[in-house]
Structure formats: structure tokens, C-alpha cells
Amino acid sequence: MNGPADQRVIGAPAPAGRGRLAAVVRAVDLAAGYGAVPVWAGANFEVVSGEFVAVLGPNGAGKSTLLRVILGLVAVRSGTVEVLGAPPRRGNPGIGYVPQSRALEGGAAIRGVDLVGFGLTGGRWGIPFPGAAHRAVRARVAAAIEAVGATDYARRRLGELSGGERQRLLLAQALVGEPRLLLLDEPLASLDIRNQGLIARLVATIARARSLAVLLVGHDVNPLLPVVDRVLYLAHGSVAIGPPDEVVTAETLSRLYGSEVDVVTDRRGRRFVIGLEDEATHPHPGNGTAAKQPARRGQQ
Amino acid sequence: MRILAVPVAAGFSWNPASDVGAILSWQFMRSAYEAGTVVAIVSGVVGYFVVLRRTAFAAHALSDMGFPGAAGAALIGVDPVVGMLVFTLTVGAVMGLLGERVRGRDTVIGIVLAFSLALGYLFSSLYTGNSTEAFALLFGQITGVSTWDVVVTVAASAVALAAVAVMYRPLLFASVDEVVAEARRVPVRTLSVGFMLTLALAVSAAVQVIGVLLIFALLVTPAAIAERLTRRPGAAIACASGLAVLFVWVGLAIAYYQPYPPSFFIVGLAFVTYVAVRIVSGARSWSRRGSMGRWDALTRSTSPSR
Numbered sequence: 001m002n003g004p005a006d007q008r009v010i011g012a013p014a015p016a017g018r019g020r021l022a023a024v025v026r027a028v029d030l031a032a033g034y035g036a037v038p039v040w041a042g043a044n045f046e047v048v049s050g051e052f053v054a055v056l057g058p059n060g061a062g063k064s065t066l067l068r069v070i071l072g073l074v075a076v077r078s079g080t081v082e083v084l085g086a087p088p089r090r091g092n093p094g095i096g097y098v099p100q101s102r103a104l105e106g107g108a109a110i111r112g113v114d115l116v117g118f119g120l121t122g123g124r125w126g127i128p129f130p131g132a133a134h135r136a137v138r139a140r141v142a143a144a145i146e147a148v149g150a151t152d153y154a155r156r157r158l159g160e161l162s163g164g165e166r167q168r169l170l171l172a173q174a175l176v177g178e179p180r181l182l183l184l185d186e187p188l189a190s191l192d193i194r195n196q197g198l199i200a201r202l203v204a205t206i207a208r209a210r211s212l213a214v215l216l217v218g219h220d221v222n223p224l225l226p227v228v229d230r231v232l233y234l235a236h237g238s239v240a241i242g243p244p245d246e247v248v249t250a251e252t253l254s255r256l257y258g259s260e261v262d263v264v265t266d267r268r269g270r271r272f273v274i275g276l277e278d279e280a281t282h283p284h285p286g287n288g289t290a291a292k293q294p295a296r297r298g299q300q
Numbered sequence: 301m302r303i304l305a306v307p308v309a310a311g312f313s314w315n316p317a318s319d320v321g322a323i324l325s326w327q328f329m330r331s332a333y334e335a336g337t338v339v340a341i342v343s344g345v346v347g348y349f350v351v352l353r354r355t356a357f358a359a360h361a362l363s364d365m366g367f368p369g370a371a372g373a374a375l376i377g378v379d380p381v382v383g384m385l386v387f388t389l390t391v392g393a394v395m396g397l398l399g400e401r402v403r404g405r406d407t408v409i410g411i412v413l414a415f416s417l418a419l420g421y422l423f424s425s426l427y428t429g430n431s432t433e434a435f436a437l438l439f440g441q442i443t444g445v446s447t448w449d450v451v452v453t454v455a456a457s458a459v460a461l462a463a464v465a466v467m468y469r470p471l472l473f474a475s476v477d478e479v480v481a482e483a484r485r486v487p488v489r490t491l492s493v494g495f496m497l498t499l500a501l502a503v504s505a506a507v508q509v510i511g512v513l514l515i516f517a518l519l520v521t522p523a524a525i526a527e528r529l530t531r532r533p534g535a536a537i538a539c540a541s542g543l544a545v546l547f548v549w550v551g552l553a554i555a556y557y558q559p560y561p562p563s564f565f566i567v568g569l570a571f572v573t574y575v576a577v578r579i580v581s582g583a584r585s586w587s588r589r590g591s592m593g594r595w596d597a598l599t600r601s602t603s604p605s606r
Binding site: 071073090091097098099102104105106107109110111114115118119121122123124125126127128155156157173 | 352467473477479484485532
């Protein structure tokens with residue numbers, strides 16, 4: 001782990017024109033870690049309403065940790081972070097969260113509508129009784145499912161659905177409480193390329209339509225580049241944020257990952273990152289060309 | 301229609317009214333039906349969550365702890381039900397506190413399970429010098445249920461049902477997706493302990509009817525069948541309870557006319573129904589475009605990424 005002196009902060013405040021908007025997340029000299037082990041430090045950034053930010057970086061760089069700090073599940077080591085104008089707190093109703101894909105073994109037999117309904121009434125005690133309140137809940141659940149285009153299969157068992165279909169329902173669950181901030185942890189992992197693009201565009205569309213701030217953790221930058229407003233890189237214990245044109249450059253990425261990374265632009269102006277394929281396809285470090293961070297298994 | 305004057309101890313008559321009348325004319329059969337029905341209802345409800353939470357083996361170990369509890373209590377002159385409740389509630393609380401870590405600890409659970417069975421065997425042989433007592437605890441003695449046992453069973457079951465009713469929604473959420481539930485401030489640890497205590501109550505009530513070793517027939521089999529018959533959690537719970545009640549009622553009735561133990565018929569009915577439902581639902585999903593392939597795709601896509 002690098003000491004504080006080594007940490008570089010690139011990029012910075014929100015782009016001009018967005019300054020008027022209230023920051024949904026504001027980090028000042030933020031550092032995070034578990035116990036005595038620091039993960040990253042020197043994070044200075046703001047995310048505003050309607051902004052879609054991709055959180056990228058090598059394995060073990062602390063991408064999930066950043067989300068967990070914002071969720072109030074991991075304590076701040078130093079510096080400050082404000083989430084919707086207040087310190088992070090667990091169970092903040094203003095946040096919709098989809099963690100890394102899990103087995104959900106028990107969920108295989110329940111329906112998508114039940115899963116989405118948890119986002120609204122999962123924390124309430126007692127048994128639901130039919131009535132006006134129950135109908136209102138069902139209407140909101142149906143609306144959230146419609147918004148992610150999952151209506152056709154929302155009444156099927158989760159065990160009968162594909163990874164992409166389940167991902168849409170989890171997204172609906174995160175959206176059903178009408179949050180102002182969406183935290184998505186590797187929602188594109190284990191999806192095929194077509195579904196990666198579809199989900200990324202869906203998130204972008206919803207974020208804009210609802211003025212949601214989105215922090216999306218990803219391994220592979222390529223499906224995200226066409227849709228994100230800014231990119232936040234975590235690497236070697238430091239944090240860099242900026243628009244894709246500034247951060248997603250061969251020079252910056254090569255330094256962040258400690259390996260040779262190329263960024264190419266095709267005839268239509270689309271950017272592609274080459275040289276991080278091992279990062280994107282092999283979650284466990286150790287066999288790639290890139291010199292990586294020591295792995296922090298079990299923390300992401 | 302034939303109307304027969306049925307003597308009390310008549311054989312099977314193909315007339316349901318007179319059969320039921322004959323069966324229920326005995327106090328021990330009435331007690332068996334009362335305790336069996338209550339236990340079946342609560343087992344179906346609690347069993348749904350056991351299946352959902354994938355904690356069947358832990359639930360089995362928990363019920364096994366009732367054996368040394370009951371036998372040990374009898375040894376020191378305490379009501380066996382009390383001993384059983386103390387043991388299962390204590391072990392349930394510990395398992396609940398361990399929470400997520402209990403899952404997948406098959407080895408540790410198996411080791412504890414074997415030791416608790418051996419301990420129960422020791423206690424019961426110290427107490428009676430023979431294994432009749434142990435046999436009743438292990439395989440159930442529903443026709444030996446006393447009126448006092450019925451009272452205890454109803455009380456334990458009522459508390460268990462009330463606890464599930466209170467915890468219902470957050471327990472369902474935490475059982476399906478603990479990570480998101482925790483982030484949403486659902487008290488997953490408290491629910492885990494609460495559920496294991498509820499399970500301990502249900503198990504202690506069920507042991508009298510079906511025995512420590514056969515408890516799965518009421519706790520897991522009906523819920524596993526219900527999970528295949530319906531997707532709605534509420535309907536699945538009602539279905540599991542209904543099936544458990546049916547197995548107990550029919551099993552007891554068959555046993556009344558046979559020299560064989562009721563536990564066997566209850567467990568046998570549950571097993572046959574489970575196999576039949578699996579065959580039917582399996583055939584149905586084969587005829588629809590191979591949903592087994594979709595299952596494989598799911599398990600692949602959800603294997604832990606690190």
C-alpha cells in the first residue's frame with residue numbers, strides 16, 4: 001500500500017454548469033479501510049443529481065468499499081462524506097442499492113414481484129393485509145417493474161429467469177422506493193455483452209428521467225463508456241475522477257493500473273480500452289500482465 | 301346407503317362418518333388429533349422458512365438437541381418437555397447468533413448432531429435402563445400424547461405462530477436476500493435469532509408427535525412440496541400447513557386400523573406425495589422448453605464471483 005505522499009488526485013470538482021445542483025454525494029479528503037488496513041485515501045469528489053458515474057479500478061482497489069461507506073456499512077477513516085446532505089447512515093431511504101450478484105438460493109422459488117416488493121415493505125413488521133395501502137404498494141411495484149421492462153416475467157419464479165432478467169428485477173427493487181441515489185455493485189458481471197449494453201443504457205435512461213445520481217461499479221469499462229457522464233477510478237490507494245475524455249486515456253490508465261493500457265477511438269468517436277481484458281474477465285488477480293494491488297478477498 | 305350401528309372398536313368400514321366417529325371415540329386418539337393438527341400447522345409455517353433459508357440441516361440438528369434435553373430432564377426428575385425446550389431454545393439462540401456462518405457448516409453441525417444423539421441415548425438408558433423411552437423420543441409416540449402434552453403443544457405452537465406473524469415480511473426479505481436487507485436496516489441478526497427460537501418452539505412441539513429423527517416429514521417435506529406447487533409465499537405457507545395437516549390426519553387414521561406405528565404412515569404419505577409432485581412437475585417442465593437448462597444457466601451465473 002502506498003503512503004499518503006504517493007497518492008495523486010486527478011480531476012476534481014463537478015464539471016461547470018453542475019455546480020448549482022445540490023451534491024448527492026460529496027467527499028472531502030475521504031479515506032476508507034478495514035481496521036488498521038487502509039484501502040484508499042484522498043478522495044475528493046461530488047456527484048450531483050442526474051449524473052451517472054462509473055466506478056472502476058483493479059481488484060481489491062476498494063470499489064465496493066466506496067459504496068459501503070456511502071451506505072453507512074463501513075466507517076469513514078478520515079475526511080468527510082455527505083450523502084444527501086447528511087453523514088452516511090444505514091437504511092437511508094434515499095439510496096437504492098444492488099449489491100454484487102449473489103446466489104439468492106432461497107429466492108429461486110419466489111416471484112419477481114415479491115423480490116421487488118421487498119424494496120418497499122420488506123422492512124415492515126407483520127403480515128400484509130388487503131386494503132387501499134396494499135393496493136398502493138402493488139401499484140408502485142408494478143410501476144417499478146414496468147420502468148425496467150420486466151413486466152412480462154415478473155410473475156415467474158426467479159429460478160426460471162436469466163441473469164439479465166434477474167438483474168432488471170433487482171434494479172426495480174432498488175428503484176421502487178424512489179431513491180435519489182442509486183448504488184449498483186457490478187450489475188454487469190456475469191451478463192453477456194448484449195445484456196451488459198442493455199442494462200447500462202437502461203440505467204442511464206432511468207437516471208436521466210428521474211434525476212437520479214448513479215454510482216455503478218464495473219470491471220469492464222467498455223460497455224459503460226458510451227453512457228456514463230464521469231468515471232471514478234480507484235487504484236493504488238488513490239482516487240481519480242473526471243469525464244471519460246480526461247480520465248480514460250492511455251497515460252492515466254497505464255499509471256493507475258501499473259501496466260500498459262491503450263485507449264483507441266474508432267471512426268465514430270467511440271473509445272475502447274485495450275489491455276485490461278484480464279481485469280474484466282478474471283476476477284482473481286495473479287495471472288495477468290498487469291501488476292496489481294494485493295488482493296483483498298472477502299472485502300468487495 | 302347403509303347405516304350401521306358401529307361398535308367402538310370396529311374395523312374399517314368404508315363409511316367415513318362412522319370411521320371418524322370410531323377413531324375419535326377414544327381419548328388417546330382425540331389427543332393425538334389435537335396435538336397432531338396443531339403441530340402440523342406450525343410445522344408447515346415454520347418449515348416454509350426453513351426451506352427458504354436453506355437451513356434444513358441446522359434445523360435437524362436443533363431438533364436432535366431435543367433428545368438429550370428431554371432424556372436429561374427425565375433423568376433429573378423434570379418434565380421432559382421443559383428439558384427439550386431449554387435445550388432447543390439455547391442451541392437455537394447460539395445458531396441464530398452465528399447466523400450466516402451456520403449455513404454450509406455441515407461438518408460442524410453433523411459432529412454436534414452425533415454427539416447430541418449419543419448424549420440422549422446415554423441419558424435415557426441411565427433413566428430407564430432400557431431404550432423404550434429413547435425410542436419414543438426418536439420416532440414419536442403420537443398416540444401416547446397426554447392432555448397436558450396437548451396444552452404444552454398448543455401453547456408453544458401459538459407463540460411460534462405469533463412470532464412468525466410479527467416477523468413475516470422482514471424475515472422473508474432477510475431469508476431471500478440478507479445483503480440488501482441489512483443495507484436497508486432490516487435487523488437481520490435479531491431476525492436470525494428470533495427465527496431459530498421460533499424453530500426451537502416448533503421443533504419441541506413436533507417431537508412429541510413425530511419424534512426427533514422423523515421431524516423432517518412435517519418440517520421440510522410439506523414446505524418443499526408447497527414450494528413446487530405455488531410461487532406466492534402466503535399461498536405456499538398455507539399449502540405447506542394444509543399438506544402437513546392432511547398427512548397427520550390420514551396417517552393417524554390408517555394407523556388406527558393397522559398394528560404399525562402412525563409415524564411411519566405420516567412420513568410415508570409425505571414422502572410419496574413429494575415424489576409424486578416432483579415427477580409431475582419435472583415432466584411438466586420437460587414438456588415446456590427444457591427449463592433444466594435454465595436452471596443450469598442460473599446456477600452458473602450466480603456462483604460467487606470471488
